[in-house]
Amino acid sequence: MNLKLTRKLKEVIASRLMLLITALSSMLIFVMILGLFLKARLILATQSLPELLLSTSWHPLRGEFGFYPFILGTIWVTVLAMFFSIPSCLLTSIYLTEYASAKIRAFIKPLIDLLAGIPSVVYGLWGILVVVPLVKDHIAPLFGYPTSGYCLLTGGFVLAIMVFPVLISVSEEVFRAVPHEVREISLALGATRWQTVKHAQMVPRIKGIIAAIVLGFSRAFGETMAVMMVVGNVAQVPSSVFQPAYPLPALIANNYGEMMSIPLYDAALLLAALLLLLIVLVFSVGARIVLLRIERRVV
Amino acid sequence: MDRRQLEEAFFKGLMIASTVIIVGILFAILAVVLLKGAPLLSLSMLTQTPKGGYYLGKGGGILNAIIGSLYLAFGATFLSFIIAFPIALYLQEYARNRFASFVRLSLDILWGVPSIVYGAFGFTIMLYLGLRACLLGGIIVLTLLMLPIMTRAMDEVMRMVPHELRETSYAVGSTRLEALLRVVSRQALPGILTAVLLAFGRGIGDAASILFTAGYTDHIPHSLFDPAASLPLAVFFLLGTPLPEVQERAYAAAVILLVIILSTSVISRLLTTKWTKFVIK
Amino acid sequence: MEKFKPHISVEKLNVFYGKHHVLKDITVKIPEKQITVIIGPSGCGKTTLLKSFNRLIDLVEGISVSGDVRVDGMDIYNGKIDVTNIRKKIGMLAQKPYPLPMSIYDNVAYGPRIHGILKRKELDRIVERYLKVAGLWDEVKDRLKSPASRLSAGQQQRLCLARTLAVEPEIILGDEPTSALDPVSAKRIEQEFIELKKDYTIVIVTHILRQAKRLADHVIFLYMGEVIEAGPAREIFEDPKEARTRAYIGGEIS
Structure with a gap:
């Protein structure tokens, strides 16, 4: 009887404790949003959000905090990275799911996992040693642009490489979710493999593929160190891919914790952090909703 | 054709x-x-702290960063395991479906939150509490960063455990907790370890989250309230200096970091293949 | 040996899956414009044999094939041959009806589009024609654009038949094509097959003996990867030569 009671007690206490920990942890995201908002509120009280987002003038000492160049820098780096990574990752994941033999897959998959584990400063280091000189001495001269190599193109390329593993694994999941029967039916009708991929697997699933890509990118969107190490960090609106830019995460990383004596400076930086957080939140929740809906419809 | x-x-x-x-x-x-x-990995690189002044000194090695990183990563892995494991268990058995999917969604979103945002948020809290950059701050922020990764990875492997196994355990009269601890966890053990290693790898390589919170120093921290150097930040800071001798230390730090990451990945692969032998399929 | 014009002839076909010998020295001929039924207990290699006729077994990882499969006298395992042409010639109906994730119309038009027919009018004509042949036209003509997944299982299987016929094959393979259907729908599919044998060579795999008796003109009895007996349906069912065939037909082995 006594033993039974202890066991029961343990069960009750443990489940309450677990509930507490779980509930607290799932609140973390809201706590972060709230905490950042409370700080960022100070600057929102002096200027309206559209003003802050669209102004190009960044002069903290004069109390001017225009985020436009940084937002543009972030968008540019991300778009460039998408441009480099989406086609190659889609092709690779199609190759791995539809064409490659088990042996090749068993060789390549661990390598891609490994790529996922490399720390971002190592990517940055590699970017400085390899990509920066490559852009400076070989690629930019082709187009007739003088550049230091620390520019948007380099940042976009390094970010693209960092996105590879995530993007490959999410799009692989989409292709793997295609039932084997679909493949068989299409091939049995005399389609080539590529026709099967294109017409039976990609076109009907285009929404899922887009959602997977967005999801992959929401993870890379706020990537800081590697991009910051190669993108130049000049607060200007870039006019070509060979110019330096200054993405939001780099702005925060370079300045937060320093120059705290300038009024509102930290509030502005935390507003930048809040923006990053919210953008990631919107994209990842949106993508997930689309993916969930697709799953439900198929089942 | x-x-x-x-x-x-x-x-x-x-x-x-x-x-x-x-x-x-x-x-x-x-x-x-x-x-x-x-080629730069000499004995002095691995066993000495930098000599002569604030990280511009020419002699010495990167022992401060190695030790700092190990403190940070092990501390954070330990802490996040303590939190992640109960959550993963809770999600298996206790949470009703709606609540569970809400928790999973919120963890998935956390997983995507840029690490710089963790860093900024963490440092804001530390400022509020009157703390300066220190080992403890770094460990706590890294814990937050690793938490969603570890929890979701554990959750996924535990979900793979067939429901029949749990039922077998109930059938002999165990409570839900006992079934989870004795059957589900044991069955999912290799996966749980892999999840821990995965989070460890992420944690030890992350720089943006500890940039403000752990700080950087030439010394080995002696208490939780001392600032701590780390390998990723060593790469970042030392590379930014104009002195080639100092930059060399950045390369060395990158290699050590890479070796640590590669070995965790190899170990987790070995663990999985070796341990799955004893798992009922 | 009876005399007929073989549409598919198989000689010394051996299939290995890893070290497992799935099909052993198969030599059979499939008569033109008749229904050939492959019978045998489950796991005896019926489906593998069927899929070797249109080289769908290529999709199975770790499989190796040796021997000869000739369709219209052409060796389909010859490396120089374009496998898509073979598959266009040989339609296939799977065990479960499986509509592609698109509309009814697009399901039927899928094959013709793949093979380069893109004109709307021509596609309309093909879709109508083959939905009629499959006996589905009247039921779906007002909702051709709705998702194929909304059809009942029986309707889906007829849609799959229409989709198969739309690429104008000469041979139709059916892998237990009625096993996932209710008895009424199964009956309809069987009737379709009997209609279709005027124009097509049909090969069906089944483990339902009564269905085999209803449909078969020609029977192949497969047991543990070997052809035990093959010949006209009446001979096999009424006067089997082999003891194992007798045992199977008598219901002693299954």
């Missing part, structure tokens, strides 16, 4: 090319970093 065959050959060629390029880039990264850094 008709058009269809040409198209097939063309796209197959493209696919193979992009796969080769991606794998090639991986090897290029490994090769460049290892070739550049490995």
